[in-house]
Amino acid sequence: MASSSSDPKNPSLLPVEFTKGVNGLDKVILREASGVSAEVYLYGAHVTSWKNENREELLFVSSKAIFKPPKPIRGGIPICFPQFSNHGILEAHGFARNRVWKVDPESQPSPANSVNKSYVDLLLKPSEDDLKIWSHIFEFRLRVTLGPGGDLMLTSRVRNTDTKPFTFSFAYHTYFSVSDISEVRVEGLETLDYLDNTKGRERFTEQGDAITFEGEIDKIYLSTPTKIAILDHERKRTFVIRKDGLPDAVVWNPWDKKAKALADFGDDEYKHMLCVEPAAIEKPITLKPGEEWRGRQELSAVPSSYCSGQLDPRRVLRGS
Numbered sequence: 001m002a003s004s005s006s007d008p009k010n011p012s013l014l015p016v017e018f019t020k021g022v023n024g025l026d027k028v029i030l031r032e033a034s035g036v037s038a039e040v041y042l043y044g045a046h047v048t049s050w051k052n053e054n055r056e057e058l059l060f061v062s063s064k065a066i067f068k069p070p071k072p073i074r075g076g077i078p079i080c081f082p083q084f085s086n087h088g089i090l091e092a093h094g095f096a097r098n099r100v101w102k103v104d105p106e107s108q109p110s111p112a113n114s115v116n117k118s119y120v121d122l123l124l125k126p127s128e129d130d131l132k133i134w135s136h137i138f139e140f141r142l143r144v145t146l147g148p149g150g151d152l153m154l155t156s157r158v159r160n161t162d163t164k165p166f167t168f169s170f171a172y173h174t175y176f177s178v179s180d181i182s183e184v185r186v187e188g189l190e191t192l193d194y195l196d197n198t199k200g201r202e203r204f205t206e207q208g209d210a211i212t213f214e215g216e217i218d219k220i221y222l223s224t225p226t227k228i229a230i231l232d233h234e235r236k237r238t239f240v241i242r243k244d245g246l247p248d249a250v251v252w253n254p255w256d257k258k259a260k261a262l263a264d265f266g267d268d269e270y271k272h273m274l275c276v277e278p279a280a281i282e283k284p285i286t287l288k289p290g291e292e293w294r295g296r297q298e299l300s301a302v303p304s305s306y307c308s309g310q311l312d313p314r315r316v317l318r319g320s
């Protein structure tokens with residue numbers, strides 16, 4: 001990971017700081033000079049915080065989140081691997097989110113001309129016990145990068161280091177913090193087909209305009225564009241999600257009834273969160289021995305200057 005030219009005696013100036021979080025769990029803090037920051041737990045390689053230059057938290061983490069293995073952390077960005085949800089024989093969302101990852105000993109420095117100096121490389125390999133429940137040998141490398149402007153990038157690389165092929169599904173289960181779910185809209189998923197998890201994964205086609213929220217939603221949108229936006233009018237903020245290698249996108253909000261059934265989620269917290277999850281679910285990924293898969297999400301939070309169907313061109317159209 002990046003080394004620091006800042007004063008090592010003052011960790012609050014370091015672009016990458018290794019420290020302890022809740023319950024003494026290992027945590028990495030990424031920082032940039034502009035004041036933006038992110039936090040990643042080695043438990044689950046789980047991003048639990050992403051703040052803008054005004055130190056405003058952009059991700060939702062439940063006030064009831066349990067930072068104690070083997071319970072996954074409720075909020076932030078859980079990594080769902082090698083199985084999404086209960087689409088298979090493993091525990092819901094697979095085991096990557098409740099394993100302790102290592103800092104990758106083979107971490108590569110970023111190119112000298114790269115502006116991204118604040119990042120951490122994490123590594124998960126299956127333990128003997130993991131091989132008993134999923135008998136495939138792999139190396140999963142996750143790089144979490146905080147850009148100088150505050151963008152948060154997660155790049156996953158899964159390599160088959162086994163002698164036989166394996167197949168997996170995947171999601172970045174990103175929980176965004178929103179002012180009021182009833183005031184939020186999602187753009188980029190209009191007219192797409194989706195599987196409705198609340199209706200036995202039946203396939204439907206989304207009708208009409210942007211997605212808005214009036215009740216529980218748990219849909220897997222299929223063949224989605226590389227860019228999706230969440231517009232939060234009250235906060236005058238737009239989240240832009242760019243993704244690569246991840247054709248699907250799950251949209252989840254439990255609403256009041258399901259929220260009450262979740263022990264690690266406050267009864268009213270559904271009002272202030274929305275999960276939009278870049279994923280590979282409908283067509284799982286198969287890797288032959290020696291093959292590698294890459295899946296990336298890049299998150300930006302930009303002031304909303306939304307008008308007549310155009311996302312803010314200064315930020316959103318860059319690199320699209």
Ligand SMILES: O=P(O)(O)OC[C@H]1O[C@H](O)[C@H](O)[C@@H](O)[C@@H]1O
Pocket residue numbers: 085092093197218219250251252275
């Ligand atoms: O409670 P968890 O296992 O973290 O899952 C939370 C949610 O994750 C996804 O969004 C699934 O589509 C939902 O069906 C599930 O309820």
